């Protein structure tokens with residue numbers, strides 16, 4: 001399982017760089033613009049320059065509306081700025097067909113510029129609170145649009161977690177559906193170390209984290225702490241060993 005960490009700007013990205021050996025992907029977002037809020041192109045560029053070259057930079061394109069043209073241009077901006085994982089939050093898409101239309105436009109815009117960039121279609125575990133597409137529709141949206149990964153995050157950061165909205169057995173189905181069409185499965189949403197057992201057990205490819213590696217577990221007031229990134233990774237490694245040894249997951 002890969003560890004994706006989301007700093008909110010250049011300063012925190014430098015803290016991520018100090019913990020670079022413990023993480024796999026640095027994810028640029030602007031949390032004050034939403035769960036998958038998009039940051040500025042120059043911030044993506046600065047963060048790309050600040051983190052080691054062997055660590056991919058991801059960028060969120062936003063909690064996007066159902067506007068394929070607008071979103072495709074934003075996605076191109078992210079990849080031109082140096083991101084090689086392009087994450088799109090399908091906030092304004094109320095049907096799978098709308099999600100597919102948006103993601104097809106994004107895939108074309110991104111891959112025309114950089115064929116090796118990975119496109120991530122993200123839904124929301126708490127979709128019922130915002131009226132967007134059902135979480136279990138996202139793997140099919142990713143598959144039918146040619147995106148590389150299906151993801152879930154939470155839209156409302158109020159302390160509720162991924163598993164509060166989509167329990168582990170449903171997340172397992174999400175992962176199974178993504179894998180069935182050859183996509184990666186990424187899961188996030190106030191994930192804590194306690195969630196790593198089930199996430200490992202169900203075969204999650206990427207876990208996305210912010211709050212759990214911030215001071216005091218506070219994704220807004222706290223700052224990312226390199227020692228918390230190291231501790232999170234240590235627990236991931238421990239769970240990977242437990243899983244490899246065939247011990248059932250305990251939540």
Ligand SMILES: O=C[C@H](O)COP(=O)(O)O
Nearest residue numbers: 006189190208209210211
């Ligand atoms: O993509 C990952 C998100 O930034 C997760 O943030 P969070 O762990 O604070 O919910």
